Amino acid sequence: MPVGFRILLPQHHAAYRSEHALLREMVGEFVPPSWAKRVMVGGEAASGSKATMRMVQDRDPADPARRWGLVFALARPWKTVEEQTLKHLVPHVPYKYDQRPQGPRETVGTGRRTFWTSHTRWCLRQVGAVPWGLRKKGRTVGPHNPQLLVTNLAAWTPRHVVSIAQKRWAIARVNWARTSGLGLGQHQVSRHGDQMETSVGIAVLASLVVRRVCHHEIVPGKPWSIFQLQQALRLRAMTNQVEHKVKVKMAKTRKAA
16 A cells, blocks of 8 residues: 655756655655554665665664564675675575575465575674575576575564565556556656646555445455456446436336326
8 A cells, every 4th residue: 555655856856856865755754553563664776775774773773662674685786894795795605505485475376486595694884784685586596696685683584584575576566557557657747746746646546546446346365456446447337327327218208108
């Protein structure tokens, strides 16, 4: 469920702010519900800046009601406090340290995805000591294809870290559904910031309205999509229109008789 969005302006714009700054602003303004016991902040390597990680680490002790964790993909140019680059350390992880956890099903009706993982603990520069994990699709995959994952929850197993990393793809599918089915980002508007925010807000509100009106079509344990809900909404609208026309015509016929 979307809780906020920001417009990324061009770099030559006077009010330009970086993607990392906008992400930290949204996370800082987010108020978790009272029933939430854990908040996970995740993203790709482009989103995992040092300032963002430190913000999440600082918010964890400041919020006693819940745990704040992070799972970010790391870029290979990152360095440890010993000035060692991660891209030089990855090839030296022996195969004997690999584990084979199975991730959860991403959607109903699909099988589990299996990854080969290994984990250790490194002290990254300007971030501190964090558990580090390596995810790859096969045990014999070369050092250039695996993905580096970092978290601040030391008690978590590689399977938990991989499961949280997989949830990013579910969010990506939701954004794709809004783009394809509801025209997110496809409205013919000018480059004015207010109009761009309005167009994005309209698409988000449309998705919420469709889910609210067709909530009976969402059955727990069964797959559904925004396209199925749209089709159900169209069918209901056409059925109501036909029934209305039939009632009006029958009422006129009875009055004429």
